[in-house]
Amino acid sequence: MDDIQNISTMMRTMGEQAKAAAAALALASTDTKNKALLKAADALKKNVPAILEANEKDLEYGREKGLSDAMMDRLALDRSRIIAIAKSLEDIAKLPDPVGDTMAEWDRPNGLKIARVRVPLGVIGVIYESRPNVTADAGALCLKAGNAVILRGGSDSLNSSGAIHACLKEGLEAAGLPADAIQLVTTRDRAAVGEMLTMTGLIDIIVPRGGRSLVERVQNESRVPVFAHLEGICHVYIDKAADPQKALDVAVNAKMRRTGICGAAETLLVDKDAEATAIFTVGALLDAGCEVRGDEGMQALDDRVKPATDADWKTEYLDKIISAKFVDGVEGAIAHIAENSSGHTESIVTEDVDAAEKFLREVDSAIVMHNASTQFADGGEFGMGAEIGIATGRIHARGPVGLEQLTSFKYQVRGSGQTRP
């Protein structure tokens, strides 16, 4: 089963099955989809021992392979983590169903009534790494939006993902939905990923979830459109008209609340006319245990500031490190961001509404903020309920990818016998 030809056949068969399941799922009622989610949650709770047993196999495999402690932690499940996964399915069941929503409607002078109505996207391919919970979260979000999904988890979590997937299938079957609506790739062969990336016509969107090397490979190789962000080089800009306490609070939160998420700030820009606020804010970052790598101006403020190199302005640390630089007002900040940002999230701190509006208008990133921490760049914090990821592309989805972004639309035209002159 492990040669390239067989992998290709296997993946394309999964694709055909997914496409057939998607056609059925597109017409499923909200109640039916919710029933599948709730029954899957029940199955997870009921099968805790079996899931833990499967997880133990993965952990053993990981120990033999010599995985790092961080990797092992990502992989490990316990009773409370499994209950949390079940809870997340119940939460997704509570979210409003986007399918069938009328996005816009208007009448034409000839009496035709036109409506743009949400429909599912179709088939979604999710490629992820070791966290087994993604199996449930991604599967459930795709299902709720009426899409079939092909999940390709990391080979380290194969047994755990398989046990969770069995529960999802149990939910689908209890609701009378096709089990192929959520399929899991069970080979460890990486050729399966390459195959998914070329399955145009069978997979409508690929969502990679994981580290930079996974996302980069997917973005470089995929023939199927991708919803992803390669990195989050997020900026906080402190304007001369910033309230110093807000500046400090936003900058410290944006960097330090959680340093490992894509919405964490990586660069602090300060107006050259806001030196006092710079001293105050940089001091607080240093006191909080953050390494600050600054330009000459920043180095002059505090002995603890280390010199930044050119590479620092384009580095996503995902750690307690921040680069810091003085810029020439909001124009200077916008120019620096245009050159160095990854297009994820940027925030301006200022009491000057004109400066704020200029920043919000001119900065070309998925999310632009005024007087708010970049750590709010998250589908849950946006009120979308849940997200499958954050996209920095410009096509279809940009920013948090929630249920609505996992849909397409069609036009319904209602007439009374109109013919075109």
Added chain:
Amino acid sequence: MDDIQNISTMMRTMGEQAKAAAAALALASTDTKNKALLKAADALKKNVPAILEANEKDLEYGREKGLSDAMMDRLALDRSRIIAIAKSLEDIAKLPDPVGDTMAEWDRPNGLKIARVRVPLGVIGVIYESRPNVTADAGALCLKAGNAVILRGGSDSLNSSGAIHACLKEGLEAAGLPADAIQLVTTRDRAAVGEMLTMTGLIDIIVPRGGRSLVERVQNESRVPVFAHLEGICHVYIDKAADPQKALDVAVNAKMRRTGICGAAETLLVDKDAEATAIFTVGALLDAGCEVRGDEGMQALDDRVKPATDADWKTEYLDKIISAKFVDGVEGAIAHIAENSSGHTESIVTEDVDAAEKFLREVDSAIVMHNASTQFADGGEFGMGAEIGIATGRIHARGPVGLEQLTSFKYQVRGSGQTRP
């Protein structure tokens, strides 16, 4: 200049220039963009003799090459065609500017105000064939939506397109916009197209405009997302509850008004319980000079009906030919469409609202209609003002691609110093 390496360098340079122009254009006011369009229209009217002279060169080249009469007609310009092109630019100037529109806004419990705001897509690549007017129409639509565009016209119309492009550049310059906002590829080498299709990171969307072989090549080879339809195998389904006169009017108009457009009907489906309406409608089609290729039931209705082969159900004739078949009610119609349609446009004729709503909900095509001719499948008829094409994909744009579909969006988040707990 004509070897592959040089073409690659040339195209990538155009891509970089387009990207830089797009950044400027994204911030241009509506008035500035409209000024560029109106000044370009003026330049077209002023330069009629020069454009006709350039067109004469293309016609000469075409005659030498032995182009068909239809091809020569597509290529030919005269004074009134040039005035019509200028008029279309003036019409695009009158359309509302989508950039900056607030698509949605909501408040969060923590006081954050979130808005989803339209921004341009970025850089659009348009690949077309011999019609020189596409140079102006596509260039103008992209410009109005704030996008830079790289136009690659057919080699047959190179001189005409060049003369029209010069007028567009004159408009851009008069408005103080970068001339690189609308660039025209001037080499006849087809390698330029191949290069455009791989320019991810420089081109955001490719729009092919032309025949099936062009669209097929673009869809198969492109690494950049594509807005297109390969073909329009559109269906009209006449239900047993159809008003016979509406059925006849819609079917004849859908097929015969213009047979060469993508929204023209190619297959007529009739409920097996609507034989009288079938006789009436098929007779009218035959009387109007349409060839009807039918299943056995249809052949029994009228001597003039020819037998259909299996291939007919998946053929886009773009001619005075229609395939025709009896089906088992709306369910049968939906099943036939799911198997044979190209996902463009389908219409049901019925007075039974339940049957109509079932059809509108369950048929998975970009446009689904009730009691209306499929020939309304057009951005202008939808009230979008103008369209760059019709898309049958599920990502970003589906159905007519007008100004709104040529935009992306970003999130603006307004706070008062919020930090994430």
